[in-house]
Amino acid sequence: MTIQAARPRLTTARLTLALLTAALALQTLAQAQGTPLKVWTRSVGTQQDAYKAIGKAYQAKTGQAVEFTFAGTDFEQRFARAIASGDLPDVVVNDTAQLGNLLSLGVLLPVDRSKVSGNKDIVAAAWKSAQGVDGKYYGVPSSTQVFELYIRKDWRTKLRLPLPRTWDDVSKMALAFTTKDPDGNGKNDTYGMVIPGSTTRGYASWFLSTFIWQAGGDFVQPAGNGTFKATLDTPAVATAVKYVRSFICNKTAQPNAINAVTSDTAPSFYTGQAGLYLTGPYQIGTFDKELGKDKYEIVSFPKGPANSDALAEGENSYIMKASKQPQNALAFASFLASPEGQKIGMTYAADGIVVRLPINGKVNAAETRNDPRWSSIQAVYAKNGHTVPNVPNWTPVRLLTGEGFNRILSRCDSNVEQELGTINTALKAELDKQKVLAK
Structure with a gap:
């Protein structure tokens, strides 16, 4: 008489847990292999080259590639279509004046300012542009400017x-x-x-x-x-x-x-x-x-x-609520706000700068560009800058x-x-x- 060992019964609950564990493992593996971070920016011409350079520097630092989508004057229309189709990116770099609009659309993830690397180096006026009327922060500053x-x-x-x-x-x-x-x-x-x-x-x-x-x-x-x-x-x-x-x-x-x-x-x-x-x-x-x-x-x-x-005015890096990798999205936003990211954005393309005045207090516009004209611009921002x-x-x-x-x-x-x-x-x-x- 042959005696067979009893097989454990795979219950529905155990099967569900096993599938969930496998899915999480696959997600972790995909991230470890460098699942691209999807970033949208309002940019044209050589501005796009500057962002690509920032993406390459971020990848060299973290191992994660950045997949950019660029748009110009039709940015809002394309973004509306993305909301309707449920195909939103991880990060959107857009105007500070768009904060309220994005909040009304319900697409933003709040930002814990304390978890932004180098957050104390970001100037107070720039942080204010990322703050909603409820006092919470909904973006990480990336650039500012004055007329x-x-x-x-x-x-x-x-x-x-x-x-x-x-x-x-x-x-x-x-x-x-x-x-x-x-x-x-x-x-x-x-x-x-x-x-x-x-x-x-x-x-x-x-x-x-x-x-x-x-x-x-x-x-x-x-x-x-x-x-x-x-x-x-x-x-x-x-x-x-x-x-x-x-x-x-x-x-x-x-x-x-x-x-x-x-x-x-x-x-x-x-x-x-x-x-x-x-x-x-x-x-x-x-x-x-x-x-x-x-x-x-x-x-x-x-x-x-x-x-x-x-x-x-300026721009913030907004993290989308739909992002499946919010920590990586915050890491990219932090890198763009860092001295390294700021300097690339200021100097990579002379006719396509994506960081106009730095929001990072460790970066001097005139010294970085070796152009004294930027000293007066930075001074006007500090003394007479007026936001909406x-x-x-x-x-x-x-x-x-x-x-x-x-x-x-x-x-x-x-x-x-x-x-x-x-x-x-x-x-x-x-x-x-x-x-x-x-x-």
Whole structure:
């Protein structure tokens, strides 16, 4: 008689546990073999090369490859499709002003600031840009910037004009650049101020913000208990809007100002169409290459009626809630914020920098680039940088004000105060929708 050993019964519970253990083992093995970290960035041209260089450096440090997806002006549309299909990346590097929008979509994973390697080296102002209205952090800062006035130095010198010290000086320079043939070609083909006045992504609002603050106005004002009062219907805001509109109505702005986006306005400056441009330092590499650093200069925009504030913004590395490797995602965000990551982003591609001003206190912009111009830019950020108001979701505010400002800029005979009243009413409705309107 043959006696067979009894076989253990594989219960459903044990089978489930065995399958789960195997799946976790496979996942661990896949990560050990370097499952790529998926990262999306808003970047074009050589900016993409800079990010690839950061990815290679991160891989050399950690052993994990980075799979990038790049997009430009259609970033939001592609991101919306990814949400709908459930195919989100691990990390999204995007504007600081997008924080509220991403939170409203429910896609962000909170960040424990204490677990970010080198977190104490990241400057406080940058950390603030990654903080929600609930006080929690939802990203790791990666870059920041501040707006200054770029001037065709060769034009200014030819016309023997001093550097502008007031808003009125800028207007006079714009008129001279338009009417006095600063390029000496004998043609009436130059203009003064470059204006991105399009409604796309709220560019008109984005451009006007510096002037609104310098005039002493604002979009909203805190009213206590996390609420805000809409304040676009004030004399200060009207002063700012009228000032910017004067360039268009006096025909001292480039002809397509009303419909222009930033991809249009940068060439307007470096090809010699117009000689004044309020913009960020991300353009320096392109202007040096296409125009030559000896032909233009960078100065703080002259003080307005109230102050010298200038738009300051930047980018954060946002970690997606859907990420299956959040620890690795945080490690990449930390690396991008580290001195090594910052320096690669600042220097890899001169005309495609992805770290404009460093958010890491151990990194000096001028020394890293061996370019003293960056010292003044970093100083303006520290002294006069002004970020957008901390409403829960700034994106719809920028879009609705961009539409309204564009309407005002395009009609030289419209009543600015009346139009601002209409925009302010729409802003109140948006604040009410976000449940932060002061009653």
